[in-house]
Amino acid sequence: MTDRAQVLETVTAQIEPFNKKQASLTDATTFAGDLEWDSRTVLDFVAAVEDEFDITITMNMQAEIETVGQLVDAVLKLRR
Amino acid sequence: MTDLLSKFDPLIAERAALLATGVRDPFAIVMEQVLSPTRAVIAGRETILVGTYNYMGMTFDPDVLQAGKDALDDFGAGTNGSRMLNGTFRDHKDVEDALREFYDMDHAMVFSTGYQANLGMMSALVGKGEYIVLDADSHASIYDGCALGNAEVVRFRHNSVEDLDKRLKRLPEDAGKLVVLEGVYSMLGDIAPLSEMVAVAKRHGAMVLVDEAHSMGFFGPHGRGVYEAEGLEDQVDFIVGTFSKSVGTVGGFVVSNHPKFEVMRMVCRPYIFTASLPPSVVATSATSIRKLMTADAKREQLWANARALHGGLQALGYRLGTETPQSAIIAVILTDQAQAVMVWQAVLESGVYVNLARPPATPSGTFLLRLSVCAEHTAEQIATILDAFGKAGRAAGCID
Numbered sequence: 001m002t003d004r005a006q007v008l009e010t011v012t013a014q015i016e017p018f019n020k021k022q023a024s025l026t027d028a029t030t031f032a033g034d035l036e037w038d039s040r041t042v043l044d045f046v047a048a049v050e051d052e053f054d055i056t057i058t059m060n061m062q063a064e065i066e067t068v069g070q071l072v073d074a075v076l077k078l079r080r
Numbered sequence: 081m082t083d084l085l086s087k088f089d090p091l092i093a094e095r096a097a098l099l100a101t102g103v104r105d106p107f108a109i110v111m112e113q114v115l116s117p118t119r120a121v122i123a124g125r126e127t128i129l130v131g132t133y134n135y136m137g138m139t140f141d142p143d144v145l146q147a148g149k150d151a152l153d154d155f156g157a158g159t160n161g162s163r164m165l166n167g168t169f170r171d172h173k174d175v176e177d178a179l180r181e182f183y184d185m186d187h188a189m190v191f192s193t194g195y196q197a198n199l200g201m202m203s204a205l206v207g208k209g210e211y212i213v214l215d216a217d218s219h220a221s222i223y224d225g226c227a228l229g230n231a232e233v234v235r236f237r238h239n240s241v242e243d244l245d246k247r248l249k250r251l252p253e254d255a256g257k258l259v260v261l262e263g264v265y266s267m268l269g270d271i272a273p274l275s276e277m278v279a280v281a282k283r284h285g286a287m288v289l290v291d292e293a294h295s296m297g298f299f300g301p302h303g304r305g306v307y308e309a310e311g312l313e314d315q316v317d318f319i320v321g322t323f324s325k326s327v328g329t330v331g332g333f334v335v336s337n338h339p340k341f342e343v344m345r346m347v348c349r350p351y352i353f354t355a356s357l358p359p360s361v362v363a364t365s366a367t368s369i370r371k372l373m374t375a376d377a378k379r380e381q382l383w384a385n386a387r388a389l390h391g392g393l394q395a396l397g398y399r400l401g402t403e404t405p406q407s408a409i410i411a412v413i414l415t416d417q418a419q420a421v422m423v424w425q426a427v428l429e430s431g432v433y434v435n436l437a438r439p440p441a442t443p444s445g446t447f448l449l450r451l452s453v454c455a456e457h458t459a460e461q462i463a464t465i466l467d468a469f470g471k472a473g474r475a476a477g478c479i480d
Contacts (some may be wrong), residue, residue, distance in 0.1 A: 038445060039440070040443075040444050040445065043216055043235070043237070047237070047243070050250070051246075054250065055250065056234055056247065056250045056251060058211075058232045058233055058234050059226070059233040059234065059235060060232055060233055
């Protein structure tokens with residue numbers, strides 16, 4: 001499994017507890033649109049991802065991240 | 081042509097639907113007459129005010145009013161200019177002197193509102209590649225200041241010392257960092273565990289700014305705020321405050337002992353590119369601040385009133401924002417907008433005005449009725465307020 005596939009798998013698993021709508025998850029799934037997350041959910045989810053990978057995803061970066069795929073790419077970049 | 085306002089259609093529809101149920105518009109209250117710090121006429125009816133942040137009841141203090149009248153006569157209605165150019169009059173300097181005396185600090189800088197004080201500090205103090213670490217429940221002015229500036233912004237869970245520590249630990253050791261805290265959080269009226277948070281911030285080499293907007297006048301031996309009550313005078317780098325709450329006027333400020341603080345006047349755009357406060361406002365503010373320095377009886381009365389109102393609402397069966405009365409803000413937590421508006425309106429019809437607060441201002445999408453206590457509330461007024469909440473809550477089915 002590639003690095004990216006591994007991160008995608010981890011992130012997908014982390015989305016599940018917050019995936020109240022049971023939306024199917026792909027690279028193109030959007031947090032605001034498809035998952036309908038409010039700012040509280042985003043806060044909890046981002047904290048979980050940060051803890052998992054021991055990284056900081058600033059609010060500036062969060063503003064640019066709209067899809068699951070973009071988040072996975074950001075995690076890969078930040079982990080380096 | 082695309083109508084740029086059409087993106088607000090859902091909000092317009094939500095509001096129309098709410099008003100169609102026959103309720104008063106909670107965001108269109110007009111005070112036709114203001115009779116005292118705790119009484120006004122709303123829709124022709126004398127109403128007790130419990131939603132005004134007028135904690136110390138200074139708005140009708142005779143000395144404060146006289147100072148304003150004198151300033152109007154001597155300096156005119158307005159300044160027509162920026163603090164940087166023609167907008168600094170004698171009393172702008174005097175109110176900064178009053179703040180230095182009140183806080184026993186070396187520097188004080190007055191902005192036209194508290195909102196602008198936070199805009200200015202967040203955007204100018206912390207630059208690109210540096211970090212602002214803020215509480216998730218921070219006031220909109222703090223978030224907006226971040227948006228105006230270029231800093232990297234990291235937020236931690238509300239009042240979580242552990243989360244703050246974890247977040248600071250992950251940031252580059254040599255990068256500039258500002259931890260932004262509030263003494264009292266205005267939505268639920270809870271206070272920050274400042275001693276622990278400031279210790280964590282200092283351990284990680286961060287500077288600390290505390291917004292004490294909702295604590296000035298009645299926390300700590302001199303009423304300086306939660307930081308004074310916790311003995312952190314030499315630990316906190318910047319205190320942000322406002323004139324629009326305990327001082328009873330309008331305006332914002334920052335005080336600091338930092339030896340280079342005065343440079344902020346040259347770099348804070350919300351200080352430079354706006355008109356300064358009118359002469360009467362800085363004169364009334366200076367007088368009010370100096371009176372607050374020795375307002376011990378008012379402080380005591382305010383705390384007694386807060387305890388009475390908090391205890392009374394709890395006894396009625398309401399769920400409140402804090403278990404104990406931590407500040408002069410008491411938040412009644414309700415389940416949804418319909419219930420909140422129903423209780424709010426019933427209370428108003430009994431002659432009591434409180435704030436209705438809804439997302440996005442509130443944390444976790446909650447609907448709140450917010451009471452802010454005044455030192456001038458009488459025992460009789462508090463009894464009336466509790467009676468109104470009892471009747472309204474039972475009618476709405478949210479208490480037994």
